[in-house]
Amino acid sequence: MLGRTANNIFWMFRYLERAENTARLLEAAHRISMTRGGDAASEEWKSVIATLGFRPAYQAVFPDYSAAHVCDFVLRGKGNAESVMWMFETARTNARLCRSAITGEVWEAVNEGWMTLHDLLARPVRESNLGTALAAIRRESTLARGATHGSMIRDEVYSFARLGTFVERGDNTARILDMKYYVLLPSISYVGTALDTGQWEHVLRALSGERAYRWLNAGRMDARSITNFVILDERFPRSLAFCFDQLRENLASLALLHGGEGEANVLIRDADQTLSQRSIDDIFDQGLHQFLLEFISTNRLIAEKIGQDFRFID
Numbered sequence: 001m002l003g004r005t006a007n008n009i010f011w012m013f014r015y016l017e018r019a020e021n022t023a024r025l026l027e028a029a030h031r032i033s034m035t036r037g038g039d040a041a042s043e044e045w046k047s048v049i050a051t052l053g054f055r056p057a058y059q060a061v062f063p064d065y066s067a068a069h070v071c072d073f074v075l076r077g078k079g080n081a082e083s084v085m086w087m088f089e090t091a092r093t094n095a096r097l098c099r100s101a102i103t104g105e106v107w108e109a110v111n112e113g114w115m116t117l118h119d120l121l122a123r124p125v126r127e128s129n130l131g132t133a134l135a136a137i138r139r140e141s142t143l144a145r146g147a148t149h150g151s152m153i154r155d156e157v158y159s160f161a162r163l164g165t166f167v168e169r170g171d172n173t174a175r176i177l178d179m180k181y182y183v184l185l186p187s188i189s190y191v192g193t194a195l196d197t198g199q200w201e202h203v204l205r206a207l208s209g210e211r212a213y214r215w216l217n218a219g220r221m222d223a224r225s226i227t228n229f230v231i232l233d234e235r236f237p238r239s240l241a242f243c244f245d246q247l248r249e250n251l252a253s254l255a256l257l258h259g260g261e262g263e264a265n266v267l268i269r270d271a272d273q274t275l276s277q278r279s280i281d282d283i284f285d286q287g288l289h290q291f292l293l294e295f296i297s298t299n300r301l302i303a304e305k306i307g308q309d310f311r312f313i314d
Helices: 003-033 038-052 055-059 067-076 084-097 104-120 127-151 156-184 194-206 210-216 223-232 240-258 263-276 280-286 288-309
Strands: none
Touching (some): 003 067, 003 084, 003 127, 003 156, 003 194, 003 288, 038 055, 038 067, 038 156, 067 084, 067 127, 084 104, 084 127, 104 127, 127 156, 156 223, 156 240, 194 210, 210 223, 223 240, 223 280, 240 263, 240 288, 263 288
């Protein structure tokens, strides 16, 4: 496979996954902000901008953190080089550039998703329609992923699609956790309060893990058990452990097809083994923030090594 095609597939699925995660984050913030007023609601929207890394670009356009401004900037803002609309448009461009490598079902899912969102986000989304718009973003990303699972043979194209998905998903999960720990809580004295518990529910909702967590941890809602679930539970498809496991498996599949391993294989194998040997107590002893920064850095390095090993070309 040409490095250019591999790069297009990898980034197409990164952008689809990132758009879906952005919609989940907005949905959770919207739900919480409806139960609060004034400054508290504004802080929730501010945390969304910080989590996505948009703060400098956003502040250059808007002076406040109202729901209308934040949602418009994140979903379709012209001053935002990574809005949801831009991500779907770039994913569609990548899909068109490598149409011979993907199935007709995948192309149709991505193209129809772009057309749906192009119409839906042509104008600012009213708060009364925000839930419908966010559900549409999640649905279109899910349809593209479902078409990939259901129609593509398990060859190297499929492996690059999965690598893009899980590099992006691991990065998003770690950033959402890190934002909760260091930005949302006013001070350490709030640990264990109703505010703290509500914010952990915010994290679980943003990751679509609230129901699964409650099934597995009836009656418990504390930082240690939630972080254990989101970081180390390999049954949860958005946990850091699950993402690393999937990266290792798909890089191993590519090594078999290419007749040898690259640096990315060695890196993910070591990282996956190290993570699997850690307990949540080890992570808290190290410091959750420090652990998450290390995870994000390692995840970014794995993505870079994948690009180098398979000679990605823009």
